[in-house]
Amino acid sequence: MQNRIHDFLDEAAAARGDTVAIHDYADRDISWSGLKQAVGEAEEALKSFGLKAGDRIVMVFENCISVPAFFFAASRLDAIIVPINARLTDAELSRIFAHSDPSVVMFSTDVSEAAKAHADHFGAEAVEGTFGQAALMRREGAEAEPVFKDGREQVGLMLYTSGTTGNPKAAMLTHGNLNSAALASVKLRGREDNDVTYLALPLSHIYGFIALLSAAVAQTSLRLEPRFDVERLYQALQKDVTLLPGVPQMHAHLFHYTRAHNKSKYDAGHLRFVSSGGAPLDPAWKREAEAFYGLPLQNGYGLTEGAAGVCATLNEIGDPDISVGRPMGDCVLRLDLEAVGAEPDKGIGEILLGGPQVMKGYFRDPERTAEVITDTGFFRTGDLGRFDEEGRLHIAGRSKELIIRSGFNVYPVEVEGVLTDHPEVIVAGVVGRQVEGNEEVLAFVKVAKDSKVSEDDLKGFLHDRLAPYKRPSKIVVATDLPAAPTGKILKSKLIDTFSAQLSEPA
Structure with missing residues (x-):
């Protein structure tokens, strides 16, 4: 079994070097052999900034060719990748820097204006190559983690799984974890030589990262979108x-x-x-x-x-x-x-x-x-x-989202599933809110800008589809909901975002 994630890249470049690896937002193509060359250039750039085995490299970006180039380059150096979406604020990035203790920070300035602004703010130095345009910043005093020969022990990726405020937590995924996930994904979908995967999911999220790695495993192509x-x-x-x-x-x-x-x-x-x-x-x-x-x-x-x-x-x-x-x-x-x-x-x-x-x-x-x-x-x-x-x-x-209303368990996913059955509802988010002696069910739905559906319409729609204790006491209808880059609704922000509508009489 492959020991590091970059082993898949090397195999793809050797077996299908002329095959398009990535087609990007600007309609540029890079082959698997071309990507391997870009990885080599990125590796040299990282070495010049002092990145070494066991170090963390925070990468601030939106999807573009430079991102996989630096991913695989970090793997070659046995450094640990910490991918971060560029749409975070400078303050949020500073908290991540403090927690992850990176020795190098990379900003992908090819496509992302947000990454460019962060690079300027933190004083990063521009670098350029086959991988495109990026900026690198060296941080002093970082403490390296232990390095293991066995990929099942060696951490290759760290992903933050909670908000960047409060006490952050970063899941450490080994090369063995990542390789197993990519191989399982390819086995599920099968493989054909002409396969092209559409990837707008951010590479800073595990779903997007494994989709990239799966393309390397299958030696097929990706259409990579910044958003x-x-x-x-x-x-x-x-x-x-x-x-x-x-x-x-x-x-x-x-x-x-x-x-x-x-x-x-x-x-x-x-x-x-x-x-x-x-x-x-x-x-x-x-x-x-x-x-x-x-x-x-x-x-x-x-x-x-x-x-x-x-x-x-x-x-x-x-x-x-x-x-x-x-x-x-x-x-x-x-x-x-x-x-x-x-x-x-x-x-x-x-x-x-x-x-x-x-x-x-x-x-x-x-x-x-x-x-x-x-x-x-x-x-x-x-x-x-x-x-x-x-x-x-x-x-x-x-279990943390479970709503207990009048002694009954209400599972938000069930209510959301019924709401999205309505033809005017694009997505829905359901949360609980403490009220005196009980917990109420609140629903938030996203509809098209020209939709005329009302809260009363939706409550009528739910009447015969949900038991009374599962029905929301309030349904907020909006043309947009707070969401993560993947499109997943940020439930923790729903009540604060729509506090004015929630204060209106039901």
């Missing part, structure tokens, strides 16, 4: 995209875009695999997606601490299954029926993850690591789920 743009996605689907990994929000925006342009379905004939992750699938929405694509919509479940996907479906078109499927690769799943929020009589418990994709721990935080990794090496996900009679996993919700 999601529904028109560019539509155009790419007409050209050559065969693999479309995404989150429900991406698919929902595409459906709204095509309806607005009088296109009822995808008919270019290139796509062969479409997947959705990060939110539950509503049966009606799944049917709509499959009617549009003419392909089965595969669902999945993953998390940063498990190196992305740990479960996925491989259903035929029309299959009513809305589970997240069975374990991928060598992942092992168990349920803790005694955990907070569990309902043993319904078979609902906390999902525990075992196998080669489980992270090494949180960076320099043994106490938090001990809280989530059991003595037998299983990771406590904090997610609640159940298995059906065919061994497929169904997600019930987050």
Whole structure:
């Protein structure tokens, strides 16, 4: 088995060097052999700034060719990659620098105005090469981490899994974790020589990172976008995209875009695999997606601490299954029926993850690591789920997001799933709020700018679809919701963002 993530790059360059590795936002192509050359140049640049084995390199960027070049270059040097989205503030970056203790910071200035502004603010030095344009900054006094020959022990990537305020935590993923996840992904989707993956998911997120690594494993091509743009996605689907990994929000925006342009379905004939992750699938929405694509919509479940996907479906078109499927690769799943929020009589418990994709721990935080990794090496996900009679996993919700209303458990994902069944709702987020002697259910939905749907309309829609205790006491209708770069709703910001609307009489 490959020992480091850059081994996949070397194999792709040797076997299919002339194949396009990345097609970028400016319609530039770089082959696998060309990317290997860019990696070599990036490696020399990092050496000149003193990066060495065991150091951390924080990378501040939006998706572009320089990012994978510096990823693989850091791997060659046995440095640890800390990818950060450029849209964070200077103050947030400073907190990450203080916590991750990097010796070098890289800013990808090719495409991102935000990264350019950060580079100027921190006084980084411009560098240029086959990889494009970037800027590097040396930080003194960083303490290197131990280095291991075995890739299953050597940390290759650190990802922040919580907000950058308060006490940050960074999941340490080894090369073994990452390699296992990429191999499992390729096995799930299969491989064809002409495969092109559309990737607008940020490479600073585990989902995007593994999609990149999977392309290297399969030695196929990527269309790499700096951020999601529904028109560019539509155009790419007409050209050559065969693999479309995404989150429900991406698919929902595409459906709204095509309806607005009088296109009822995808008919270019290139796509062969479409997947959705990060939110539950509503049966009606799944049917709509499959009617549009003419392909089965595969669902999945993953998390940063498990190196992305740990479960996925491989259903035929029309299959009513809305589970997240069975374990991928060598992942092992168990349920803790005694955990907070569990309902043993319904078979609902906390999902525990075992196998080669489980992270090494949180960076320099043994106490938090001990809280989530059991003595037998299983990771406590904090997610609640159940298995059906065919061994497929169904997600019930987050134990921390569980709403207890009048003594009943309300799982936000269930309410969100029903809301998104409404044709005017693009995405929905549901949270709880403490009120005197109880907890109320609040819903926030995103609709198109020309939508006329009202709160009363949505409450009427839910009336016969949800038990009374599950129905939101307030539904905020908006044309935008606070979201992460992946499109995932930032639930922690919903109440503050819409405080004025929530104060209005229901």
